[in-house]
Amino acid sequence: MKEPLVEGSEAAEIRPGAKPDELEVFDHGFVRLDAAMADDLSVVNGARVSFAVRKDSIDERDKGLIRFLMRERHGTPFEHNSFRFHLRTPVFVAREWMRHRIGSFNEESARYHQLGGDFYVPSQKAVRTQVGKPGSYSFEPVSEIVATGAIDTFRRVYDQLYAEYLALVEKGVAKELARCLLPFGIYTQFYWTVNARSLMNFLSLRNTQAAQYEIRTYAQAVEHFFARKMPATYECFVEFGRKVP
């Protein structure tokens, strides 16, 4: 199967990373597949144990079984695997991400250590305006002047807030309190461990036009790794309309 290409406007924001299994995202973020115990065989054996059958490799019949499971929404065989991602995202993306309860998270602490000064500055193309009503917004480009001005504002305010944060920490104010000055655009990092069923739920909700551009871009990078590890499962996920089994 061809590796899925990261398409659309998000593609320009995702680059191969310096480490293996890493994709850089935006100005300071990344998606890194830290470890995976994940393949299509785990789905097949999870299902075939019903008949006390175990396979060592998958064949065309097994791919047919995966199609059947996906189409009929027999979801539990898709749970016998695990992806561990190390992610660096702006806080507002992490906040959306952690709403996905079926998975495990650990995140960098702003109580225990002084945060680095990396902040998300949108690319010129990512500065948009919202049109329409809540729940059915479309997002349109703004003029070059507005985009440039917005980016300048992001940079200026980030610099100022981060300098004030450092000044408070320097004076001995507890980091857990000084951090209140910092905005949603600051970068955080976290680990996320998730099985394929929950991962498909995440992708169905976050790699879609309804999702915010920034988390959608990260979801595209995550999808790249999912497709690589579980190609037959991924193919069926796409074929049956990206619905969760």
Ligand SMILES: Cc1cc2nc3c(=O)[nH]c(=O)nc-3n(C[C@H](O)[C@H](O)[C@H](O)COP(=O)(O)OP(=O)(O)OC[C@H]3O[C@@H](n4cnc5c(N)ncnc54)[C@H](O)[C@@H]3O)c2cc1C
């Ligand atoms: C476009 C978009 C806009 C959003 N806007 C908002 C918003 O304005 N405000 C807001 O608060 N959230 C918002 N969310 C978050 C959303 O409500 C979900 O919290 C998030 O998408 C996680 O989805 P989930 O519950 O399916 O995933 P998970 O939490 O990973 O759950 C996976 C699945 O497990 C099952 N499950 C998990 N927990 C329970 C439970 N307690 N009871 C029954 N079944 C359960 C469900 O089948 C669920 O689909 C938004 C999400 C999207 C994609």
